[in-house]
Amino acid sequence: MRFGILLLALIALCSVVGSVIPQERGAAWYAQNYTAIHAYLLMLGLDHVFRGWFFVALLVLLCVNLSLCSIARIRSVVKAGEELLPRTAKLPDAEALTADGVELVRGYLTSIRCKCNDFGEVSVYSKNLFGRYGSFITHLAILLTVLFGAAALYSPTVIDQSCLPGESLTMTDGVEIAVRDFHIENELGELDFESVLRVKLPDGRESDWRAVSVNHPLSFGSYKIYQQTYGTAGSITVRNTANGGEDVFTLTEPCFLTADGVNGLWYEALYPGYVRDADGNFTLITSTSGSYNDPVYQLLLASDGEYTPVLAFPGEDLTVGEMQYVFNAPVEYPGLRIKHTPPLVNALLVFAFCLMIAGLYITFFMQPVLVKLDGEGYTVSGLKPEGTRMEIRLLLEQKGE
Amino acid sequence: MLNIIFFAALVLYFAASVLEFAGVSFKKDKLLKAAWFVFLAGFALHTVYFVARGVKAGRVPLANQFEFSMAFSWGIAALLIVFRARLHAEWLSVAAMPMAFLVLSYAALKPMEITELMPALKSTWFVFHIGSAMFSYSAFVLAGCVGLRYLLLSRREKEPDALKLRQMDFLSYRLIALGFLLLTVTILTGAIWAEQAWSSFWTWDPKEVWALITWIIYAVYLHLHLRKNANAKMLAWYVVIAVPVVLFTFAGVNTLMPGLHSYG
Numbered sequence: 235m236r237f238g239i240l241l242l243a244l245i246a247l248c249s250v251v252g253s254v255i256p257q258e259r260g261a262a263w264y265a266q267n268y269t270a271i272h273a274y275l276l277m278l279g280l281d282h283v284f285r286g287w288f289f290v291a292l293l294v295l296l297c298v299n300l301s302l303c304s305i306a307r308i309r310s311v312v313k314a315g316e317e318l319l320p321r322t323a324k325l326p327d328a329e330a331l332t333a334d335g336v337e338l339v340r341g342y343l344t345s346i347r348c349k350c351n352d353f354g355e356v357s358v359y360s361k362n363l364f365g366r367y368g369s370f371i372t373h374l375a376i377l378l379t380v381l382f383g384a385a386a387l388y389s390p391t392v393i394d395q396s397c398l399p400g401e402s403l404t405m406t407d408g409v410e411i412a413v414r415d416f417h418i419e420n421e422l423g424e425l426d427f428e429s430v431l432r433v434k435l436p437d438g439r440e441s442d443w444r445a446v447s448v449n450h451p452l453s454f455g456s457y458k459i460y461q462q463t464y465g466t467a468g469s470i471t472v473r474n475t476a477n478g479g480e481d482v483f484t485l486t487e488p489c490f491l492t493a494d495g496v497n498g499l500w501y502e503a504l505y506p507g508y509v510r511d512a513d514g515n516f517t518l519i520t521s522t523s524g525s526y527n528d529p530v531y532q533l534l535l536a537s538d539g540e541y542t543p544v545l546a547f548p549g550e551d552l553t554v555g556e557m558q559y560v561f562n563a564p565v566e567y568p569g570l571r572i573k574h575t576p577p578l579v580n581a582l583l584v585f586a587f588c589l590m591i592a593g594l595y596i597t598f599f600m601q602p603v604l605v606k607l608d609g610e611g612y613t614v615s616g617l618k619p620e621g622t623r624m625e626i627r628l629l630l631e632q633k634g635e
Numbered sequence: 636m637l638n639i640i641f642f643a644a645l646v647l648y649f650a651a652s653v654l655e656f657a658g659v660s661f662k663k664d665k666l667l668k669a670a671w672f673v674f675l676a677g678f679a680l681h682t683v684y685f686v687a688r689g690v691k692a693g694r695v696p697l698a699n700q701f702e703f704s705m706a707f708s709w710g711i712a713a714l715l716i717v718f719r720a721r722l723h724a725e726w727l728s729v730a731a732m733p734m735a736f737l738v739l740s741y742a743a744l745k746p747m748e749i750t751e752l753m754p755a756l757k758s759t760w761f762v763f764h765i766g767s768a769m770f771s772y773s774a775f776v777l778a779g780c781v782g783l784r785y786l787l788l789s790r791r792e793k794e795p796d797a798l799k800l801r802q803m804d805f806l807s808y809r810l811i812a813l814g815f816l817l818l819t820v821t822i823l824t825g826a827i828w829a830e831q832a833w834s835s836f837w838t839w840d841p842k843e844v845w846a847l848i849t850w851i852i853y854a855v856y857l858h859l860h861l862r863k864n865a866n867a868k869m870l871a872w873y874v875v876i877a878v879p880v881v882l883f884t885f886a887g888v889n890t891l892m893p894g895l896h897s898y899g
Contacts, residue, residue, distance in 0.1 A: 235858055235861070235862070238858065239855050239858055239859070242851045242854060242855055243851070243855065245851060246847075246848045246851040246852065249844045249845075249847055249848050249851075250848060252839065252844060253841045253844040253845060253848075253888075253892060257839065284839045383836060383837065386830075386836050387835065387836065387837060424751070425753075425754055426754055427754060447754065448754045448755050448757075448832060449754070449755070449757060449758040449828075449831055449832050450831075451831060451834070458834070460833075460834045462834075571834050573834050580830070583836065584827065587823040587826070587827070590819060590823065591816070591819060591820060591823065594815065594816045594819055595816060597812075598809075598812035598813070598815075598816060599812075599816075617861075618808075620801065620802075620804075620805035620808075621805065621809070624722070624802060624805060627798075628722075628723065
């Protein structure tokens with residue numbers, strides 16, 4: 235137990251260090267913010283405590299310790315179990331009782347549904363004997379949680395990718411993820427960041443169109459698709475007035491829309507809104523947490539080698555030479571996180587979680603009750619006998635015994 | 636109106652703490668009785684406020700630092716009432732009543748307006764995760780109060796009541812067992828929720844790390860308590876010293892270490 239406690243203390247100490255020193259920031263960041271000690275900090279690996287060799291070694295040692303403890307514990311519990319009741323019957327009385335007191339205690343033990351085992355003139359009342367396994371179950375569950383937890387953290391492949399509505403993504407193994415729709419706000423103007431997606435597996439199976447939002451990922455096969463980030467893209471319809479050709483461009487980064495490589499339109503950025511002062515000057519709003527309510531296109535008009543800054547609003551259009559540019563309402567698009575996890579890993583981890591909660595409940599709230607009662611007194615036995623002892627004592631005090 | 640109920644509960648908790656302290660200091664049963672009734676009145680108002688705020692907000696009021704602190708204080712008061720009723724632990728009040736008052740005072744320092752639940756918190760796991768955290772912190776703080784009472788009793792009296800000390804030690808153990816189970820539920824439901832929201836069961840976010848540190852601290856206590864030659868006085872010191880860690884995990888991390896759990 236001492237070694238286990240030491241390991242837990244060291245893990246806690248490393249965790250304190252890992253939470254106080256910001257992790258995974260890069261050497262330059264530490265040089266700037268921890269000028270005096272950054273060399274030691276990097277040398278000791280304190281910039282990545284939670285994946286450092288010493289931390290992993292502590293976890294491995296903890297697993298070994300838990301395994302050995304679990305084996306030793308179950309052996310001793312099984313061995314003690316065979317002689318538990320006869321051994322309790324042989325214990326001397328810890329407290330003397332009158333005849334009325336004996337009946338009171340007997341009545342109390344029956345009322346809490348203890349089983350009566352007779353050994354001649356001595357009775358041994360028992361309850362929750364299964365509780366002896368609680369500690370073993372808990373330690374086993376912690377071991378499984380560490381092992382399956384490591385598998386669940388390090389076995390999945392995770393890819394972050396943006397996708398415009400109406401388009402699809404194809405993964406290296408042939409899985410196709412189609413995005414039909416995305417919006418930042420719902421009809422009531424509340425933020426909900428919801429995409430409508432469909433997943434198609436290489437074997438031809440495909441999911442229904444499903445809404446994906448924060449806390450509601452789409453699970454299909456061994457894939458899980460999360461609503462991770464979002465963006466708003468400009469949308470410009472480019473029309474060639476000479477031949478009637480037309481195309482719609484959805485723009486997420488600066489680009490030059492031109493037919494001849496000289497004249498055309500530089501798309502620079504899309505802003506969510508603006509403020510216009512009394513003199514007619516614009517101040518552009520640079521960020522928003524919701525939809526772009528008053529979007530503004532920031533552009534450069536390129537004509538015969540001259541560049542003119544221009545602002546444009548959805549619904550307006552500009553003409554440069556033969557090309558007409560029509561500014562549409564912006565397009566909202568999702569940033570998706572695509573996670574591929576080997577089968578069963580998550581299920582096994584959740585099983586370990588449930589086992590741990592069950593183990594702790596059994597350990598603390600189903601503790602074995604063992605009371606030896608004869609005509610002269612009683613004694614309370616077990617791993618944590620104080621609770622039963624206290625209840626009996628309170629009962630006897632209340633009845634004036 | 637809601638704010639009046641909140642501040643009335645706060646004042647009643649304060650009055651109960653003062654009466655309890657006076658009752659213990661001057662050994663006056665009438666004062667102790669009055670303190671208990673004042674405290675129960677405060678708890679009733681606190682409960683009304685808790686429920687009314689939940690109804691007004693249309694959700695369980697556990698979404699920000701104010702609501703969590705308010706619920707945390709309610710948890711301390713509720714556990715005190717349960718343990719007094721079940722185990723006749725009247726001696727616990729002198730430490731627990733001021734604690735309920737102090738945590739509620741901390742809540743009063745935070746913005747009180749009802750805000751809409753942000754999308755990341757709209758989940759069925761919300762109630763289980765935050766609710767279990769609230770009760771586990773309450774149990775740990777109350778265990779600290781028991782530890783404090785243990786130390787005062789064993790220090791002041793020349794021949795302290797050994798039975799009472801054993802009861803205190805056992806009550807402290809029961810509270811920590813309850814808190815530990817609930818903290819485990821908090822961490823595990825949080826991990827499942829994190830996997831649904833952020834795609835990973837564990838991200839080493841400061842709040843997660845400090846919840847783990849708190850879990851380890853109490854796991855060590857439970858192991859020390861198992862030892863046959865466990866020193867009850869040393870364990871009482873341990874549970875008292877552990878309380879600041881719980882309070883840091885509750886409030887300090889959100890203030891000093893911004894991360895994924897910084898919801899305001």
